[in-house]
Amino acid sequence: MRICQAKLLPWVNQTNNAMFSTDTYKRRREVLQQNIQAKGILLFLGNIENPINFADNASHFRQDSTFLYYFGIQQPHLAAIIDLDENKTIVFGDEMSMDAIVWMGRQETLKEKCEKAGVVETRAYADLAIYLATAMSVKRNIHYLPPYQSFNKILLSELLHISIVDFKPSVPMIQAIVAQREIKEAQEILQIEEALKVSNQMHLLAMRMAKPGVKEYEIVSAIQNVAGSHNCELAYNSIVTINGGILHNHYKMNTLQSGKLLLNDSGCETPMGYASDLTRTYPVDKTFTPEQRDLYNVVLNSFEGAKAELKAGVKYKNVHLKACEILAEGLIDLGFMKGNAQDAVANHAHTMFFQCGLGHMMGLDVHDMEDLGEQYVGYTAEDPKNTKQFGIKSLRLGKELKAGHVLTVEPGIYFIPELIEMWEAEKKYAEFINYDKVKQFAHFGGIRIEDNFLIKENGYQYLGPELIRTVAEIEDYKANN
Structure with a gap:
């Protein structure tokens, strides 16, 4: 299954990825799982680097705030799921290629960042489509938030096999997240x-x-x-x-x-x-x-x-x-x-x-x-x-x-x-x-x-x-x- 044909940019230097404690992110996800009145899979799409005028000249990267709240990782081209039925959390993203290392130097690995967020399982970005397709084949619910980046709108359309105009973001997921994020720690x-x-x-x-x-x-x-x-x-x-x-x-x-x-x-x-x-x-x-x-x-x-x-x-x-x-x-x-x-x-x-x-x-x-x-x-x-x-x-x-x-x-x-x-x-x-x-x-x-x-x-x-x-x-x- 293809994932959005837009060129994926090499991820930016994020060696100073400031994060809260590991327990913070684990606790936030646990509270969300406890409070949401739903079954199925919660899908979180991170942001990408948006080109200004060509692919390698990108705007300043800013991670999606909800992704940041639950995972804390400021790196483009990531996605994550919380599987409510199997009590499983996975971050999908790619480690640096040798070309990326040549241009930007060795940096903290995605796996290391995920460990700081309390996530032990990581998979390749392309595996997200396979995971969701398997879930949809047995009629499991995929809960998602309203996308605002054009890339994520196209990606979500391809992942879920629905037109952008037919998106129906998950109200239970939105309500649970708002109830949690609106009360500041x-x-x-x-x-x-x-x-x-x-x-x-x-x-x-x-x-x-x-x-x-x-x-x-x-x-x-x-x-x-x-x-x-x-x-x-x-x-x-x-x-x-x-x-x-x-x-x-x-x-x-x-x-x-x-x-x-x-x-x-x-x-x-x-x-x-x-x-x-x-x-x-x-x-x-x-x-x-x-x-x-x-x-x-x-x-x-x-x-x-x-x-x-x-x-x-x-x-x-x-x-x-x-x-x-x-x-x-x-x-x-x-x-x-x-x-x-x-x-x-x-x-x-x-x-x-x-x-x-x-x-x-x-x-x-x-x-x-x-x-x-x-x-x-x-x-x-x-x-x-x-x-x-x-x-x-x-x-x-x-x-x-x-x-x-x-x-x-x-x-x-x-x-x-x-x-x-x-x-x-x-x-x-x-x-x-x-x-x-x-x-x-x-x-x-x-x-x-x-x-x-x-x-x-x-x-x-x-x-x-x-x-x-x-x-x-x-x-x-x-x-x-």
């Missing part, structure tokens, strides 16, 4: 805090560099260098922009100008794959203008109000709505909105300024487990999102919080000229929005404040070293640096 929290220590340095450097005449890409390059100097990668493409009204703005060619704000949304990933995700907004000058200060404090008040709501048992959707009400109250006080804040939020008028959700899970992924499906990670079957309403539809996390959840809180105010123009023409929410004043700020940009939290039974733990966020703290830092 103490050693995972330490990893996230290590990422936050580095991210803190990234953000402070950006604040020091933010001056008129500096290019956005100069700051992006500098903060990426901070991550690299700590043997970390960026957790996602940094958003460093004077056009903060664009929510995910990766354009970085602008020159910083006096009178503008700079929004920096960036985080790093540790060698073990754990992410951080911080955002700060501050003036290019040493001080905020009065208008910037007023709007910044509205966002800060929303952040503080949302933070105070965090604890186990609270629905994050309600935390989001609390943050929205505080934003609306502040915008009413400043004359951008009118009427009653609760009524404005109930009618979604605040989404003129806050078009997204308050936060998301975080861990091995910056948006943790988003590949497994928002309906399982951020919501439940008993309490689904079930809305296409602008604004709230973008809330990735709405379910009841549990002790051990790690998440972001990131309220913001965003002025989007095209949205302002369209809604004014439609007279949309005219009873709540003062369009005359809003139009004066159409090109203001945006403000976001974001930090990372661990949920506790009776509250929260702020993760990492606390990064300055008040107007006074930021102005003092810029004045003295």
